[in-house]
Amino acid sequence: MRQRQLLLLAILPLLACDRAPASSSGAADTGLALATTARAKDSLIGLKDSLLADKERQLSVQSQML
Numbered sequence: 001m002r003q004r005q006l007l008l009l010a011i012l013p014l015l016a017c018d019r020a021p022a023s024s025s026g027a028a029d030t031g032l033a034l035a036t037t038a039r040a041k042d043s044l045i046g047l048k049d050s051l052l053a054d055k056e057r058q059l060s061v062q063s064q065m066l
Contacts (some may be wrong), residue, residue, distance in 0.1 A: 037043045 035044055
């Protein structure tokens, strides 16, 4: 029992380590750096463009309401 506790105490700091790669640009991770194929990158860019278009429509509606 004592050996298991010591083993657990030895392993816990390793599990707590941050294994995420450091972002060199300092910007929020968009997943583009993790996309490995051109198709995946194109998909993420298309999604981003779609979300930006939705945001623009929402801002337009909000401006009209004011």
